[in-house]
Amino acid sequence: MAATAFEMHMARTGGVEVLKGREVSLSPPGPGEVQVAIEAAGVAFADIVMRTGLYPGVKAPVTPGYDFVGRVEALGSGVEGFAVGQRVAALTVTGSYATHRNVEARFLVAAPEDAPAEALVAGVLNGLTAWQMFHRVAGSVAGECVLVHGAAGGVGGLLLELARLAGVRAIGTASAGKKAEVEAKGGVHVDYRAEAVAARAIALSDGGVVAAFDHVGGPHLKKASLAALRDGGTAVLYGGYDATRGGKARPDALLRMVLADRLSALGLFSGSRGVVGYNVTSWRNARPEPYRQDLAKVLGLIAQGAIQPRIAKVLPLAEAGEAQALLQSAKLAGKIVLKP
Template identity: 85%
Template sequence: MSATAFEMHMARTGGVEVLQARQVTLPPPGPGQARVAIEAAGVAFADIVMRTGLYPGVKAPVTPGYDFVGRIEALGAGVESLHVGQRVAALTVTGSYATRRNIDARWLVAAPEAAPAEALVAGVLNGLTAWQMFHRVAGAVAGEWVLVHGAAGGVGGLLLDLARRAGVRAIGTASAGKKAEVEAKGGVHVDYRTEPVAARAVALSGGGVVAAFDHVGGPHLKTASIAALRPGGTAVLYGGYDATKGGKARPAAMLKMLAADRLSALKLFSQSQGVVGYNVTSWRDARPEAYRQDLAQVLALIGEGAIQPTIAKVLPLREAGEAQALLQSAKLAGKIVLRP
């Protein structure tokens, strides 16, 4: 049967005002699909980049929403591993600022019953990103040091959690006002606004970190991440915040980012260092089994209370514009979540 859904849709690009409520009729889920009633949707910086028309491959009109947690209402033909009423989560890229939606069942992962929906949804985009970068890309082991930029943010905070669980020491950059959030998760705080980050990281770690997680890009990748590495270390680039700061294109920063891409292969070789890019959607599409395994592991840890995502604020779905404005302000620590 068809179903009615309410969603926050953008017919064009622009400011937060382009996010408008609308009602849509969903057809029955097609073959290989499921219809899910959404309990919580995450608010991501990628949503803001989409809203301003800068996200590759996504153009208006579109309903944003990179991830969700919800319950299956109906299943299409050929879906056998899931059942109606089951709690699930998914990385969706778009479409989850809604009360319900249809989705390919292959992206659904079972979610724990006991955990709050807002904690679980913080483990989808943010948690999966942190888990795969830490465990599959960086490979830090107990006793080593890592550098986490934006350590009071959604991904950064979970990287601190994962490091602590693995016995890895973490240096976390954040503004002075977010020092307590970094230290509460076991990180050694460095104020990126007033301290030389790379030099401090090298000094604290006794020679350099084995991995640096960088969401900023541009010159920052060289001066604050690669410069902090020990021989054999890896810089993991997973964003280009500097070029789209505040959700707006910054041409000068984009040019700097392109110039900064010219890394010395000989220098990296001589130090056995590496620079690798990570994109959560590319990993999901190229390695779907790893996506399902890793997301299930993250959700299980949240369900057990072993890792605890920091929730900055929970807002009604209708206030999606306000939620994005709050994220752009960079004044809150942790994940912002929408609840239908």
């Protein structure tokens, strides 16, 4: 029997006004699917990029929503390992700005009961990204030093916490007004507006960092990340914020990014340096078992209080447009969460 769900849908691209609430008929879960009641959905910069039509592979009409935490309401045929009433989480890319939805069981992970839904959902997209970059891509170990750009942001703040847990020293870039936030998570603050980041990182790390986590791309990757590496270091690129700043395409920045990303293989070889691109969805699809293991680990750390994602604001699902506008303004630090 079909159920009724409420979702924030966009029939076309545009500003936040294109996000409209609507009721939809939700069919029973199909083979390999699970129907969930959503407790909390995260608001991501990727949602804004989708809304403006710039996200690869996602076109309007679409219901945004990159991740969620919720409870199982019904199981489709062939689903094993989950039970009705169980709390779960998933990285979905789209569709989670909703009260209820069907999702492929292979993307689900059991979620802890003893933590607020908003804290757990802040660990899905952001936490999984931080964990996999830090542990699987960069492979930083105790005693080393890393550079985290955007250290007061959702992913950046979690990278600082993961570094602290691993005994790795972290240098975090952020504006002067966010110095306290960086230091509270164990990072050494560098004001990217007032200081030469690479030179400062080299001085603080006594010769260069073993990894630099870069969400900006373009010329920034070379001058603020690669330039800060020691021999044997790795720059991890996980975004192109400069080319879509504010959720709008910037053709000049796109061109700069393409030109700047023409890296010299010989130059990288001579210093045993590397540049690695990381995309959380590609990792989920290509390596499903590590995806489930890593997401479960992150959610467990949140439930234990070992890492504490910062929640900037919790808004009702119907205010998804306001939530995206707040994220776009860059005035808040931490994760913005929607709750039905």
